[in-house]
Amino acid sequence: MSKIILLDLDGVVIRRHKYFSEKYSEDFKIPLEEILPFFKSDYKKAAKGEISIREVLPSYLSKWGWKKTLDEFLSYWFESERTLDQNVLKEVKDLRKKGNRLYLVSDNEQERAKYVMEKIGLKKEFDGAFFSYKLGHTKGEPEFFQKVVTELKAKPSEVEYWDDDPKNVDVAKGVGINARVYTSFEDFKKSI
Numbered sequence: 001m002s003k004i005i006l007l008d009l010d011g012v013v014i015r016r017h018k019y020f021s022e023k024y025s026e027d028f029k030i031p032l033e034e035i036l037p038f039f040k041s042d043y044k045k046a047a048k049g050e051i052s053i054r055e056v057l058p059s060y061l062s063k064w065g066w067k068k069t070l071d072e073f074l075s076y077w078f079e080s081e082r083t084l085d086q087n088v089l090k091e092v093k094d095l096r097k098k099g100n101r102l103y104l105v106s107d108n109e110q111e112r113a114k115y116v117m118e119k120i121g122l123k124k125e126f127d128g129a130f131f132s133y134k135l136g137h138t139k140g141e142p143e144f145f146q147k148v149v150t151e152l153k154a155k156p157s158e159v160e161y162w163d164d165d166p167k168n169v170d171v172a173k174g175v176g177i178n179a180r181v182y183t184s185f186e187d188f189k190k191s192i
Contacts, residue, residue: 002099004152004159005192006130007092008139009106009116011164012182015083023080030064046109049133053109078115087185092125095192104129105148105161107138139168145175162188 010016021039025032042056057070066073092102104126106113113131117123130148137144149156156176163169164182172179182188 002101003095004154005095005100005102006105006148006159006161006177007088007102007126008161008163008165008168008182009104009108009122009129010081012162012188013085013088013092013104013122014081014116015085016081016164017083020077020081024064024077028065034063035060043109044138047107047132047138048136049110053111074111074115078112078119081112082116082120084120085185088188089125091185091189091192096127101127101152103127103148103152105139105144105163106130107132107140109133139163139165140171142171142175145172145177149175149177160192 007013021032021035024030025035038057038060042051042060043053045051046053046056053074054070057073061070061073096102104116104122106116106129108116108131110131110133113129113133117129122129130144130151132138132144135144135147137147139145145156145161149159152159157178159177161169161172161177161179162182163172163179166181169179169181180191
């Protein structure tokens with residue numbers, strides 16, 4: 001029987017080495033305390049589709065000592081978070097060949113969503129994607145998963161979801177989705 005499977009982008013499909021804020025802090029010797037306010041406020045708004053990071057980033061970049069253009073900054077940022085887990089992608093391909101439908105889910109704003117789907121090419125690897133900026137909610141909110149299930153025209157119990165963040169898994173379970181914590185590719189392959 002075919003399944004509907006949701007996979008978290010960062011932490012499952014893309015391997016996370018460290019948060020971008022940590023990388024920028026290390027690369028440019030900017031205290032993390034100067035970078036985090038962006039991610040705790042304006043980025044969260046952008047991740048819900050309330051604002052564009054293009055509107056708000058320039059004021060932060062001047063504080064962070066960035067000397068190049070906004071587009072060069074976005075390129076530096078997105079390129080630092082694009083290491084695909086080839087084992088997961090091969091499994092996605094195999095699962096889709098067997099008739100399963102696979103979708104990406106992610107708390108992301110519009111610019112990075114477009115980047116991962118088009119520039120990295122994940123649009124070809126999945127049946128679709130659900131990004132927080134389009135849904136107006138993040139994975140930490142039940143409304144995110146309620147909207148996903150509605151768009152899929154499925155019952156929550158018909159959907160399987162994998163995320164490396166146990167909090168997101170708990171929220172999805174609360175909606176009735178068969179959600180699992182992603183700990184390793186080996187565990188995922190055995191359980192899927």
